[in-house]
Amino acid sequence: MAIFFMFGTYTKESAKEISAERTKKAVTVIERLGGKIKSMYSLLGEHDLIFIVDLPDVQNAMKVSVALHQLTGINFTTSPVVNVEEFDKLIGELKEM
Numbered sequence: 001m002a003i004f005f006m007f008g009t010y011t012k013e014s015a016k017e018i019s020a021e022r023t024k025k026a027v028t029v030i031e032r033l034g035g036k037i038k039s040m041y042s043l044l045g046e047h048d049l050i051f052i053v054d055l056p057d058v059q060n061a062m063k064v065s066v067a068l069h070q071l072t073g074i075n076f077t078t079s080p081v082v083n084v085e086e087f088d089k090l091i092g093e094l095k096e097m
């Protein structure tokens with residue numbers, strides 16, 4: 001499993017449909033596509049939401065991002081992440097080249 005940050009931005013129409021029920025449907029979509037929600041937050045600023053999700057791979061992340069947009073109308077930007085310790089290790093390997 002890999003961790004992905006999913007940044008959501010409401011459209012005018014998607015903001016009208018905010019509800020706990022829609023959130024439950026979104027979680028179900030993520031789970032059906034092999035994912036697991038680590039956490040979900042509402043934000044102020046450039047993005048309105050962030051979902052932190054474990055997903056099997058990039059292909060499933062693409063499916064989830066599109067499926068959530070189809071369900072909610074929310075625009076998602078989805079990014080894979082690496083924890084800082086792993087990042088330091090990866091970059092350290094470059095110094096050995």
